[in-house]
Amino acid sequence: MAEQMTGAEMVIQALVDNGVEHIFGYPGGAALPIYDAMFQQDKVQHILVRHEQGATHMAEGYARSTGKVGVVLVTSGPGATNAVTGLTDALMDSVPLVCITAQVPTTLIGSDAFQECDTVGITRSCTKHNYLVKNVNDLSRVMHEAFHIANSGRPGPVLVDIPKDVQFALGTYLGIDEIGPSRHKSYHPATAGDSKAIEAAVDMMLKAERPIFYTGGGIINSGPEASEKLRELAELTGFPVTSTLMGLGAFPGSNPQWMGMLGMHGTYEANMAMHDCDLMINIGARFDDRITGRIDAFSPGSTRIHVDIDPSSIGKNVRTDLAIVGDSGLVMEEMVRIWRTKTNQPRTEAIAPWWEQIEGWRSKHSLGFKNSTTTIKPQHAIQRLYQATRGREVYITTEVGQHQMWAAQHFPFEMPNRWMTSGGLGTMGYGLPAAVGVQVAHPDALVIDIAGEASVQMxxxxxxTAVQYGLPIKVFILNNERMGMVRQWQDLLHGGRYAHSYSESLPDFVKLAEAYGGKGIRCSDPALLDAAIEEMLDYDGPVLFDCLVEKHENCLPMIPSGKPHNEMILPDFEDDIGAVIDEKGRQLV
Incomplete structure (x- = not known):
């Protein structure tokens, strides 16, 4: 029923009505009425962060691991501007967030008041939609609408800016039922996909000789049912499957049809198959530059099917031969249905030569590396971490850099929503707060941030925050004392001139962990690594694990900037130490 309440109380009631259980925030003067209303209820738990950027990344981790909308509450001025990085990150990676920002009173807007900024203007380009609410009687509708927009169509962040006097004002609150179906008057995303176009896609799939499923984060965003449909579709067709960084986990890493990640640091077999395929079925990916490499040389002989819920992504970067606008899960469900009416059998014999070619590329062992008995190789550290966590409910977040790519290459995922990383924006500092958000959502799970020593300090x-709320996150730092990816590019493109890509003064991470009230572990000996990882996993609290790794290891394979997929730099296996292992830990020589 409609009832009278203050704007601040409306915010809390709208959160409850939209199923919010946790909110990440930091108080300030303009937000105090909302915080006062928060204090007087117990249905929504507030997690006090230490920086507003951290709040947005926590909400991202929460959202990506649950499929729910992540919620952020910050104050005006610097509170809002500090959240901009996370909002942009969420927009690039299609993460559903609602960010509530406080604003100075309406009478002071435009007067350069204390802690005032043009929040709506600043965030217009980094949100899916934003609002400035000047009338308290609009507030309940706007709040419900914000959740709908954030979590429908292509998900993304929505910002609601609420002046302080609107928070104090008394008005009429309308619940979701009173307002009716929450719909923005100009926002009606298509979901089902055109059935004739889907049937045309299936007909193309039935004729292809060298097909490939190119999958992305849109499948993850569609929900766990979409991942199940991808698995069913792959089994029905017999086609090989690859994925973007954001799509990892939608298809099982142990499945023989899985070719590994695609793109700049993807596997040789995935990139070569993309280059040589005759039919590319893109489902829920946006042809970003880290996947395509040189556009004019990208998959030059292929016919391209593109399935995406966002019509603006289709044809934006790469020409598409058949476009299907719709939800990935629903489109794949229809593909499965139509395929079964036409054949109900995989095209095993027809594409056998294609699989033979793919196996030839696999024999390159492109994720292999030279191991060492004296220095921990970062790839080896990831592999040992993976082996130690098998059979457990594990969620992985990362920072951004070499460690991020090594994690994507060497830590296989069997399920969706277990991999949280910053893809489009590449935000250093994402992983630790994202891990906090994931742990809040999954208190009994094992949550690990695979980090770099430079990125994690941001x-x-x-x-x-993790210590305050008893959140036992594990931060596994691959410490090479370098900004590894920057150093690698300086090696390849700038003559080895390491301009500010290393730190001469790093903290003692063990002491730092202890200073925060957590546990610190350091390991530099490969022979002691497994035991140190077990110690980390066994500790019932937050851990910083300082894993000292080879300082000059490059992340390979790699497509050099401006090169096509068939011109990859592969690792060199000549080894004078002994064991050389592949991506699954098997000895090659």
Whole structure:
């Protein structure tokens, strides 16, 4: 029923009505009425962060691991501007967020008041939609609408800016039922997909000789049912499957049809198959530059089917021969249905030569590396971490850099929503707060941030949040004392001139962990690594694990900038130490 309440109370009631259980935020003067209303209820738990950027990344981790909308609450001015990085990150990676920002009173807007900024203007380009609410009687509708927009169509962040006087004002609150179906008057995303176009796609799939499923984060965003449909579709067709960084986990990493990740640091077999395929079925990916490489040389002989819920993504970067606008899960469900009416059998014999070619590329062992008995190789560290966590409910977040790519290459995922990373924006400092958000959502799960020593320092203060709320996140730092990816590019493109890509003064991460009230572990000996990882996993609290790794290891394979997929740099297996292992830990020589 409609009832009278203050704007601040409306915010809390709208959160409850939209199923919100946790909110990540930091108080300030303009937000105090909302915080006062928060204090007087117990249905929504507030997690106090240490920086507003951390709040947005926590909400991202929460959202990506649950499929729910992540919620952020910050104050005006610097509170809002500090959230911009996370909002942009969420927009690039299609993460559903609602960010509530406080604003100075309406009478002071435009006067350069204390802690005032043009929040709506600043965030217009980094949100899916934003609002400035000047009338308290609009507030309940706007809040419900924000959740609908954030979590429908292509998900993304929505910002609601609420002046302080609107928070104090008394008005009429309308619940979701009173307002009716929450719909923005100009926002009606298509979901089902055109059935004739889907049937045409299936007909193309039935004729292809060298097909490939190119999958992306849109499948993850569609929900766990979409991942099941991808698995069913792959089994029905017999086609090989690859994925973007954001799509990892939609298809099982142990499945023989899985070719590994695609793109700049993808596998040789995935990139060569993409280059040589005759039919590319893109489902829920957006042809970003880290996948395509040189556009004019990208998959030059293929016919391209593109399935995406966002019509603006189709034809934006790469020409598409058949476009299907719709939800990935629903489109694949229809593909499965139509395929069964036409054949109900995989095209095993027809594409056998294609699989023979793919196996030839696989024999290159492109994720292999030279191991060492004296220095921990970062790839080996990831593999040992994976082996130690098998059979457990594990969620992985990452920072951004070499460690991120090594994690994507060497830590296989069997299920969706277990991999949280910053893809489009590449935000250093994402992983630690994202791990906090994931742990809030899954308190009994094992949550690990695979980090770099440079990236993790950007939001290190959120260790304090983890300790305060008893969140036992594990931060596994691959410490090479370098900004590894920057150093690698300086090696390849700038003559080895390491301009500010290394740190001469790093913290003692063990002491730092202890200073925050957590546990610190350091390991530099490969022979002691397994035991140290077990110690980390056994500790019932937040851990910083300082894993000292080879300083000059490059992340390979790699497509050099401006090169096509068939011109990859592969690892060199000549080894004078002994064991050389592949991506699954098997000895090759």
């Amino acid at each position: 939001t290190m203060q959120e260790m304090s």
